Amino acid sequence: MRRYLLPLIAGLVLGGIVHIVTTLAMPQLALDNAFTRLAKLGPANNVQFVPDPTPLNAVLPRTDPAFVTAVCRYNLDAGVLKLRVPTTADYTSVSFYTRNGLAFYSLNDHAAGQRTIELQLMTPSQRAALPEDEEITRADRLIVESPTLEGVVLVRAFVREPGNRTRVRERIANVSCAPEG
């Protein structure tokens, strides 16, 4: 029995390492992650509706059915992205995720306090390259820094009662997301 003790201990240490490495690598390695699923809806730097979830079909699991959801999958290679989100009569939120699903920023209509949420999405280096005089007016605009080149912007609008869905959808149809210039 004793001669198996050492390999067993070595095995458990190795197990710990395997566990840590696989856990950390999971967001990169997961084949069917949210980014891949949303990529099937349409091209990057464009707005698409995420179809309302049904029992037979949902783009993302455990979606809240009380929302109308639109997505803009982005790639900042083309430059700074300009995002315009008209808020609805009820709750509207904008959430930003990296390609690997890390939620790096979110805001809602209350926090924005405007009828239309307007913001620019850019990488840290694109922000550093902004001309000086534009920095001065920075207070007027909202700049969101993306830690990665690719990611996902999720626009979600609450449907208080099923009868409101069409109206909320019409409003969200006006969301725009496109490279600046």
Place this chain on the structure above:
Amino acid sequence: MRVVAIALAMLVGILSGLGLTWFASAGAIGFGSVRIGAWTAWPKSGTPEADPYSRAMYARTGELPLGSTDGIAFLAASDDDGSPLNGRCDIHIKGRLPVARFWTLTVYDAQGRLIENAANRYGFTSAEVLWKPDANVEIVLAPRARSGNWIPTGGREHISAVFRFYDAPTGLGGRSANTVEMPAVWQELCS
């Protein structure tokens, strides 16, 4: 002999390591989570400080966590006694709810899909639900239609319920979570 020892070490290592990751990414490890009665939340999951376990968990399911300014989700897959939620029972959810601008409650099957039913009802929003006079709410998840706040379960054996509180105060799900009240969950009349 040495070959056997090395092979044993490798086998134990790979199996225990992958096994642990599999369990952890299924949400079985409570790391980074807040538990209130039957309900579990991962408050940091919607922030850049999300821990590796919750990130692995979301990557595995393909779900996106709610952004922290958006809301916080509390999931229950078992009742207050720890028995898995069974869609063939009458599942009662009753009590006070945390303060938020509004909330939704949604019922899912084991794969995170909505459950098909004739009423096309998958949950409630705080605007739709019938409140009790004392600001409590009682919702019943059951296979057959009934009066009051009823959500169909389709008789599925394993279901989960998710409460989402939107535009909630930042304390909710944070360190002060032990002051947060979540409703009781119990099951009866299983068929």
